[in-house]
Amino acid sequence: MKEFLDIALAPPTVVFTVLLVLVAFYWVLAILGLDLLETDVDLLGAVGLRGIPSSIAISLFTAFTWFLCLSGYAFLDELPWDGGPLGLLVVPGALAGGWLATRLMLNPLRYVLPEPKVPSRHDFIGRMCVIRTGTVTAHFGQAEVHSEDGSSALLQVRKPGDEALASGDSALIFDYDAEGEFFWVMPYDVALDPHKKGL
Structure with a gap:
């Protein structure tokens, strides 16, 4: 548990840990009926994540990226030698992997969560x-x-x-x-x- 916390609270993983805590806090508020964030701006469409509500897409991306970043640094800590330059690849790899994992979730989620109707x-x-x-x-x-x-x-x-x-x-x-x-x-x-x- 201590090793997990050491990695989760160490830079740069701590950035994604904080974002994950904010996402969890957002969903607690949403469950209580205080839905504070939903945007119509097609920002997610520009990165290929159109088709599900923005709050869900951002939450999935944050969770996947945090997990991959945490796993990457945990793997490097287990190596018998110093990871060295490999540590520089963890964050870009986690971001790319988080995007890919979120994109792969789009198709099954579209069946469960139909795209909101655009006012006309x-x-x-x-x-x-x-x-x-x-x-x-x-x-x-x-x-x-x-x-x-x-x-x-x-x-x-x-x-x-x-x-x-x-x-x-x-x-x-x-x-x-x-x-x-x-x-x-x-x-x-x-x-x-x-x-x-x-x-």
């Missing part, structure tokens, strides 16, 4: 909204809509036809114009809204 403007299609401008025409209008998580957004909306829509009226979002970056809406009875709780 098309998610608003089929939802009710409330008109926030005095009127809505084929060229002007804004409306407020609530998403599944309860957050609200102010959208640019347009209306075909001559039926009037005024401030406070409910309308149905039925299409999105990507070129004009606005949503098409039509008058609709709020009582028929399947997402009524979101309003």
